[in-house]
Amino acid sequence: MVKQIGVLSRNKDYFPTTQLLKDINQRNDISGVFLSTQYVFPLISSSGTDARFANQSLLPLLGVVPRIGRSQTNMGLICLKHFELMNIPSTLSAEALFLSRDKFRCYQSLSKIKGVQLPRTILINNSFQADQLLKAFKFPVVIKLPDATRGSGSMLAPNPKTAEEIIESLFMRSSEPIMIQEYLRSGPLHSSPPSADIRVIYIGKEIIGSMKRIAPTGEWRTNFALGANCEAYQLLPEDEELVHQIAERIGIEVAGIDLFPTQNGSYILEVNACPGWKAFEMANPEINVAKKIIDYLLRKIRR
Numbered sequence: 001m002v003k004q005i006g007v008l009s010r011n012k013d014y015f016p017t018t019q020l021l022k023d024i025n026q027r028n029d030i031s032g033v034f035l036s037t038q039y040v041f042p043l044i045s046s047s048g049t050d051a052r053f054a055n056q057s058l059l060p061l062l063g064v065v066p067r068i069g070r071s072q073t074n075m076g077l078i079c080l081k082h083f084e085l086m087n088i089p090s091t092l093s094a095e096a097l098f099l100s101r102d103k104f105r106c107y108q109s110l111s112k113i114k115g116v117q118l119p120r121t122i123l124i125n126n127s128f129q130a131d132q133l134l135k136a137f138k139f140p141v142v143i144k145l146p147d148a149t150r151g152s153g154s155m156l157a158p159n160p161k162t163a164e165e166i167i168e169s170l171f172m173r174s175s176e177p178i179m180i181q182e183y184l185r186s187g188p189l190h191s192s193p194p195s196a197d198i199r200v201i202y203i204g205k206e207i208i209g210s211m212k213r214i215a216p217t218g219e220w221r222t223n224f225a226l227g228a229n230c231e232a233y234q235l236l237p238e239d240e241e242l243v244h245q246i247a248e249r250i251g252i253e254v255a256g257i258d259l260f261p262t263q264n265g266s267y268i269l270e271v272n273a274c275p276g277w278k279a280f281e282m283a284n285p286e287i288n289v290a291k292k293i294i295d296y297l298l299r300k301i302r303r
Contacts, residue, residue, distance in 0.1 A: 070101075110250070146178075239259060
């Protein structure tokens with residue numbers, strides 16, 4: 001009987017999902033199955049745990065590669081915990097997703113790394129003292145939602161008045177907390193505009209490559225989805241060590257880790273538990289990320 005590896009994702013046509021399924025189905029003796037996050041139903045009974053998809057038990061799964069989108073975080077956490085209870089090997093744990101998906105929670109965990117550099121950040125849950133809290137920052141400042149992804153939910157405020165207006169507007173629409181963060185802009189990559197940072201792809205205790213992301217003209221965010229240019233980049237040895245420390249601290253196995261190099265060392269910007277990699281492979285065409293992930297999962301299954 002052919003064993004199956006599940007790819008847990010909201011969108012079957014999303015680039016990483018299609019690439020993972022393609023790689024699995026090119027291998028002998030295993031096949032890939034798309035598991036729509038919305039239609040996986042965890043089951044608990046006195047006889048044990050199971051999960052159902054398309055009216056079938058998922059207990060026979062050989063392993064799973066989660067691709068949990070922002071809108072599916074809560075259900076994704078439940079599914080990942082359930083797979084752990086079912087002893088199904090995964091490339092992402094519930095704990096790693098919990099720590100990495102919320103940027104402030106992630107910073108709390110990473111702050112324990114000796115000598116770590118994190119952007120100055122305040123988390124607020126109302127707008128009443130925003131004017132006073134903003135005095136702790138030089139402008140411009142970044143205002144973002146803790147679970148923002150792909151540049152969405154991140155805004156640059158050039159002055160206190162604009163910052164207060166953005167904060168007030170966000171709290172009128174939602175009661176979710178907001179991060180106020182210093183805008184980093186100095187260092188060897190940043191002697192002049194445009195903005196740039198480093199994305200590192202990490203799989204199974206191995207750094208498989210990195211790229212520099214350069215914001216397009218008129219944009220401060222470096223996300224590929226917003227038009228950033230990407231090129232291969234060679235990490236410094238101290239940044240390689242930092243990436244391993246980050247991954248170990250979060251307990252993450254597959255990640256996109258974003259760094260901001262400066263003359264005094266790199267700042268940690270973000271840990272992405274479900275990174276895209278289309279831009280990364282464009283900058284590093286010799287690297288097949290999906291293959292690396294499935295190779296790692298199969299090694300984990302065989303241990």
